[in-house]
Amino acid sequence: MSTVITPPTPSVPQTSQTKADQADPPEVSLMQITSIDQAEELGLPIPCRAFDPEVFFAETPADVEYAKSLCGTCPVKETCLAGALERREPWGVWGGELFVQGVVVARKRPRGRPRKTEVAA
Numbered sequence: 696m697s698t699v700i701t702p703p704t705p706s707v708p709q710t711s712q713t714k715a716d717q718a719d720p721p722e723v724s725l726m727q728i729t730s731i732d733q734a735e736e737l738g739l740p741i742p743c744r745a746f747d748p749e750v751f752f753a754e755t756p757a758d759v760e761y762a763k764s765l766c767g768t769c770p771v772k773e774t775c776l777a778g779a780l781e782r783r784e785p786w787g788v789w790g791g792e793l794f795v796q797g798v799v800v801a802r803k804r805p806r807g808r809p810r811k812t813e814v815a816a
Contacts (some may be wrong), residue, residue: 723806731771739770751788759803766791 731741744764751762766772776790785798792799
């Protein structure tokens with residue numbers, strides 16, 4: 696029969712901490728985030744950094760709508776849009792909006808000549 700001997704565990708002095716010592720880091724509202732760097736420091740996902748940049752400069756209307764949907768959850772969406780408007784970005788999806796020749800447009804038109812008659816949807 697074998698006896699197992701366990702060594703004594705060293706005692707660690709317990710210190711009492713006050714509420715001030717245990718304070719959580721200050722909460723940052725998504726409305727206070729003003730740059731991509733701040734969002735990345737907080738570990739927030741930035742779609743334009745996570746996906747291929749070509750998605751945000753797509754040619755087909757479906758791809759443009761996909762890029763706009765990716766911007767929907769971005770924490771710096773408003774800042775991105777404001778910066779693009781200020782810089783008069785010539786094209787692409789910025790802040791969830793499509794820019795064509797420096798102006799925000801509702802949707803991308805497909806290539807080619809428009810139809811002469813309306814198509815029932």
